[in-house]
Amino acid sequence: MRKIVVSMWITLDGFVAGPGDEMDWLLADDRLQRYERELVESAGSLLLGRITHADFAGYWPKTARNPDEPEVVRGYAHRVDVMEKIVVSASGDTAPWPNTRRLARVDRDEINDLKQGPGGDVLVYGSLGVVRSLVDLDLVDELHLLVHPVFLRQGKALFTGDRRPVRLGLLSAEPFASGVVLMRYGPIGEARGDSPS
Secondary structure (H helix, E strand, O other), rough: OEEEEEEEEEEOOOOOEOOOOOOOOOOOHHHHHHHHHHHHHHHEEEEEEHHHHHHHHHHHHHHOOOOOOOOOOOOHHHHHHHHEEEEEOOOOOOOEEEEEEEEOOOOOHHHHHHHOOOOOOEEOOOOOOHHHHHOOOOOOOEEEEEEEEOOOOOEEOOOEEEOOOOEEEEEEEOOOOOOOOOEEEHHHOOOOOOOOO
């Protein structure tokens, strides 16, 4: 069965972007780029919110064809460009991008059907509304947090509001030379060393 894998770049204080969507705090080293490339190579689909889908559609196809970009970036961009894209949009007002289909909302049955389908895992980038809905419905199989050694002190938080707490178990942790630490989490029953109670 396919997994829903959420990959998120995040600060130590829990923000995924600055107040105006600033991302100037990102630290990309060779290992981080390799992680991103391996992630999309093993995935079968991207599941994105309408805004993230539009941002990606406007950027990655051009990057894939730009000879001035480094090979590692072009390879990543090409893979993202050819993957199946699933965009969550109630309005249906989505950016044109080949291999895209639409879901009106995050629906438990539709996501479970998606997980039962063929192909590699379903990868979620950005798309805070989609991520929050997936977490609320207990549909995330792995959460990859690329924790950056910075305090933004303000910005867009990964989670907000008064929802119930969700416990996760650590699957792995890997520090990168930049100071970023890749933390992989999963449902508590799948954590290493976790025994049923």
